[in-house]
Amino acid sequence: xxxxxxxxxxxxxxxxxxxxxxxxxxxxxxxxxxxxxxxxxxxxxxxxxxxxxxxxxxxxxxxxxxxxxxxxxxxxxxxxxxxxxxxxxxxxxxxxxxxxxxxxxxxxxxxxxxxxxxxxxxxxxxxxxxxxxxxxxxxxxxxxxxxxxxxxxxxxxxxxxxxxxxxxxxxxxxxxxxxxxxxxxxxxxxxxxxxxxxxxxxxxxxxxxxxxxxxxxxxxxxxxxxxxxxxxxxxxxxxxxxxxxxxxxxxxxxxxxxxxxxxxxxxxxxxxxxxxxxxxxxxxxxxxxxxxxxxxxxxxxxxxxxxxxxxxxxxxxxxxxxxxxxxxxxxxxxxxxxxxxxxxxxxxxxxxxxxxxxxxxxxxxxxxxxxxxxxxxxxxxxxxxxxxxxxxxxxxxxxxxxxxxxxxxxxxxxxxxxx
DNA sequence: TCTGGGGTCCTAGGACCC
DNA sequence: TCTGGGGTCCTAGGACCC
Numbered sequence: 001x002x003x004x005x006x007x008x009x010x011x012x013x014x015x016x017x018x019x020x021x022x023x024x025x026x027x028x029x030x031x032x033x034x035x036x037x038x039x040x041x042x043x044x045x046x047x048x049x050x051x052x053x054x055x056x057x058x059x060x061x062x063x064x065x066x067x068x069x070x071x072x073x074x075x076x077x078x079x080x081x082x083x084x085x086x087x088x089x090x091x092x093x094x095x096x097x098x099x100x101x102x103x104x105x106x107x108x109x110x111x112x113x114x115x116x117x118x119x120x121x122x123x124x125x126x127x128x129x130x131x132x133x134x135x136x137x138x139x140x141x142x143x144x145x146x147x148x149x150x151x152x153x154x155x156x157x158x159x160x161x162x163x164x165x166x167x168x169x170x171x172x173x174x175x176x177x178x179x180x181x182x183x184x185x186x187x188x189x190x191x192x193x194x195x196x197x198x199x200x201x202x203x204x205x206x207x208x209x210x211x212x213x214x215x216x217x218x219x220x221x222x223x224x225x226x227x228x229x230x231x232x233x234x235x236x237x238x239x240x241x242x243x244x245x246x247x248x249x250x251x252x253x254x255x256x257x258x259x260x261x262x263x264x265x266x267x268x269x270x271x272x273x274x275x276x277x278x279x280x281x282x283x284x285x286x287x288x289x290x291x292x293x294x295x296x297x298x299x300x301x302x303x304x305x306x307x308x309x310x311x312x313x314x315x316x317x318x319x320x321x322x323x324x325x326x327x328x329x330x331x332x333x334x335x336x337x338x339x340x341x342x343x344x345x346x347x348x349x350x351x352x353x354x355x356x357x358x359x360x361x362x363x364x365x366x367x368x369x370x371x372x373x374x375x376x377x378x379x380x381x382x383x384x385x386x387x388x389x390x391x392x393x394x395x396x397x398x399x400x401x402x403x404x405x406x407x408x409x410x411x412x413x414x415x416x417x418x419x
Numbered sequence: 420t421c422t423g424g425g426g427t428c429c430t431a432g433g434a435c436c437c
Numbered sequence: 438t439c440t441g442g443g444g445t446c447c448t449a450g451g452a453c454c455c
Contacts, residue, residue: 016455045420053423066455069421085423112426112455196453228429229452254427261423298449306422310449344423405424418427418454 007120007130008245010152010160011101011137013093014169016114017041017054020093021083023146038062039081042070047263048343053085057169090114096145104137109245117157119245134172142170157419158241159184161193180239185212193419194233202226211237243419250290257298257348258282258405265304265341269334272342274400276329277392279347282405284322285379287349291356293318294349297325299332302344310346311336318353322375325349 013019018041022034038059043049050070062077074080094113101108104127107119120127127133134151142148148170152163155176162184163175175183190200192211202225208214214222215237222230235241258279266272276299287294298312311332319325329347381390387403395402 043423048421049423050421051423067423071421074420115455194453198452257425259424308450312448314447346424348425 004122006155007123008154008157008160009118009120009130009134009137010111010157010164011097011116011118012150012152012161012164013097013114014148014150015054015056016093016147017085017090018056018083019147020090021086022056023093024086024089026146034081034083037081038064038077038079039083040064040070040073041085042073042082043085045070048261093145093147097141097149100141100144101137104133107245108247110248115161117160117245131172131174138170138172156239156241157243157245158193158236159239161419162191165191177239180215181212184239185210185215185237187211189214189237192233192236194229194236199226199229199233241419250292253290253292253352255294255296255348255350255352256283256286257346259300259344259346259348260404261302261344262342265343266345267341269337271398271400272333272337272345273330274394274398275345275404276333276347277326278395278401278404279345280322280326280329281403282387283347283349284320284325284375285382287320287352288355288375288379291354292352293320293355294325295351295353296349297328297332298348298350299329299336300344300346300348301333301336301342304341304343306343307340309336314351318351318355320355320375321371323371 015035018039019035021041022039026033035056036058038056038061040055040059041053043051043053052064052066052068052070052073054066055064055073059073059077059080062073062080064073064076064080070082090113094110098108098110098116101116101118105118105120105123109117111117120130120133130153134153138149138151150164150166150168150170151172152160152165153172153174153176154160154163159175159177159180163173166173166175166183187210189195189203189208189211192214195203195214203209203214206217206221206225208217214234217234219231219234222234224230226233260275260279262275266275294315295318296312296314298310300308300310302308313328313332315324315328325347333345378390382403391402
């Protein structure tokens, strides 16, 4: 069998949320460029969303970490500039980037809002040098869109992704198999994809500190200590990975969820139910929008001490009705909740199936045609006039947002944590 | 003024069936 | 009548990613 060498790019927007805000401000006449100052995108602490979502390169010098509280970031750097997140802007910027990338290859996987994989295998007749091509793309994005990207090039997705994480910003790096020992093995093991907060200390205990240590470790011991995860990261450390660059879409989506940290602790069942309903509104819309039904509903609670619990239940009849999902969510919540003050509530659905052949269960009553028509009518009003254009009476004067999570009318694909 | 939200996959224990 | 095991499904929790 002929074995052609694959050419994979991984494109990563540098400090995406922050850069996109910076560029937008410059385009709207502001004369300071946030990227040149210690700055960050962060939520509002008053509504208990006060964490750092993205930081500038100067902010990085103060050891400010994504995910840490704004409070602690300000202690590290009192002059840190904080700007609020703007998700609609990010989606627009992400789409603009992908529009450019599509001109170079149709084989694109959107891995998240700011990362893509591109496949250039068997295209050497069109592009003879991948590094030249990557520089062309990088410079064009910078010129036309105003933000910078890093591009990693290799023969598989894992190595391309590691390469794009090398020196930033505005760079192209290669990491082909013959460069692994020189460029990847000296890096700390926590720089490897899938070695996170829990795995790193376990590896340190085994005297593994660099990716090279991991690559050359006894695979049998790793498998014994870390099960299948041990084998996977050992393969990664050796550059072994062969997943395809796959077009992401709603068809292979496994589940969807919606959750929120409320601005105050919830202490009564009625308010909790209302928040659950507002979360179900968005899930129902997204299900119907993607022509899916779900068979499993799950509710999660984080109490004011940050203690998590969850409960799930299977439907024997797949549904996309907001009301029936909400009804199940209420029941699950009532069985789960111990009465402690609630900080965060979530609803998620999984075991999705197409809504075309909706099998009716013998044990559950049919969702009435009337209810279906109502969901559809509400969806179209919200698509047209916004998600708050139509609101359930129960929410009036309640202080609870009637629709939580917003309505996505575009086709921005879901993200993934697996290659 | 302390700690978000949205995904996927894996594991372990118990139920249940043969 | 001294305690089997294999398989599958369900559930809760945890790990990882962005």
